[in-house]
Amino acid sequence: MAAATASRSGLRSALPLLAPAYLWLTVAIFLPLSAMVFFSFMTELPLSGKPWAFTLGNYAAFFSQSLYLTLLLASLRLGLEVTLWCIVIGYPAAYVLAKVLKGRSREAIFLLVILPFWSNGLVRIFSWAMVLREGGILDTALNAVLPFKINIDLMYSYPAVIIGLVHSYVPYMVLTCYLTLQAIDDSLIEAGRSLGASRLQVLKRVIIPLSMPGLVAGAALIFVPVVGSFMEPRILGGRTGTFYGTVIEDQFVAVFNWPLGAALSFILLAVVLVILAAASPVLKRAA
């Protein structure tokens, strides 16, 4: 009873601190999003001046045409693959940052990890295009080193999309894992080894379980935006880069079918929420 009163008065005194963020979120996210929910049930965009009516047709379109489901599954697979690559690449880097490097060298490497955040996303993707295309930097460099002639043209391919997305999102994994790894006391590693465990066994039984919250947070931060991504698939994937996200983008910028685009977006949101909810018991245990 007393505790309940205390927490209520705590909430009241915290209100001035909470209010700005929530007001902003309400205005900046909730209002436009509600407008989008509204649009998704319309036959026509009201802004165009044409007559409109309420309909469920935009949602029905997703289920009536198998293309959308196929693309959604492709996007989910893309999200999964990019997340996995980010773990494979990001986790060891985070480990070295947190547990091996000290002082100056740690700061320098840390800066290199954060650098992609500070560069413009579009510039980043176009520079990848220069690297990956035939006669590009990778092709030229490899042919200069190798004794035989090979053709590297990764441009407009699935691997190119993966490369671009992994590059964009791997810092999230490094940062979240770095934070949890850094919080693990070094004496736990030493304790494990003193008990006869090899470094690999300590990693498997102590470090990875303890850094699970970071892995989970990183995976969620990466998986969700990658599933809806459209910039990297469009620029680096070309015709093979048609994914769920690019189709939604088309509805908004090319076809001007905002209601369908909005409906597809909310279906994606629902699917992602369902996936996160289904995974939450596992994630909670890990965290």
Next chain:
Amino acid sequence: MAGVQVSNVSRSFGAHKALDDVSIDFADGGFYALLGPSGSGKTTLLRQIAGFDFPDSGRIAIGGESVERVPVEKRRIGMVFQNYALFPNMSVADNVAFGLSVRGEAKAVIAAEVQAALDLVQLGKLGGRRPHQLSGGQRQRVALARAIVTKPRVLLLDEPLGALDKALRVDMQIELKRIQREIGITTIFVTHDQEEALTMSDRIGILRDGRLVQEGPPEEIYDRPKSEFAATFLGDANIFRGDSTGNGIRLADGTAIAAGAGATLAAGAKASCAVRPERIRIATDAGVSNATDTNVLKGQVSKRIFAGNNSTYFVDRAGQTLKVIVQNTGIERLSEGQDVVLRWSPESTVLIAAS
């Protein structure tokens, strides 16, 4: 079970010599304390024995087998860390089981061994708890159980009682000693607490600036310190400095102090004498004398600290403040400012070469 031999081990970190030619023989089954101030190299030495760090030179043997280049996981040691280092993602029982399970023991064997180890540290019923649900003393016991359940050849303890409060620490000292006796394991115990070292160990090694200052049973180091540092670091001591007379020293003002123990020094060499505060008798008049207390000094009480069962008197004498501890067997007390006579026997006086 096995003894540990450390021979001529040196280890530097950059320009800092953390260990400088240290040799100690840790006997099989003994309880050994490594005592020293912070930065003395005691933890570095423990880490060399554990295998977390390798010496630049020298040899370390466990049970006669050279291990100075063997990594920690292959040394079959047990270690208790200062902060206990329990795995927070595992239950108490899983923590204790860790060493057996990485070795690939059968589940039934592990369960029995874990229960036995938890029973030994009197935590038999808490196997299902998580480390964060335990008190400091209980975590300490779990860490100990985890370290000994694998039947290591040697048990290493890095200031294991430092984080406990005084009363609990005394309990754990007795407990630790009991368990060590029960399983008879060679134990090396790092501490900066001289009382802990005195009460628990069979032998003590005192380290300073990476060097072994003195090594031996607690009584021997206490009664026969070989340096001013050993005399003042392990227990309290009054130090007199002067010129050696062969069996004592002569102070600057000509007073002679006879020493019945310690180094043999040529007359005239710089030397010190150490006397424990509780060995000195304090009295108000010159009349009461004891035939054996031939060292006599006059002084004036400058301060008295009453501590219940004993009192500490600070006595000023020729620019030096001497410390005298008296058991309060009666109610008579000396007051500050009083002129007193200090007497003690040469047997309680240790002659030390000037360092």
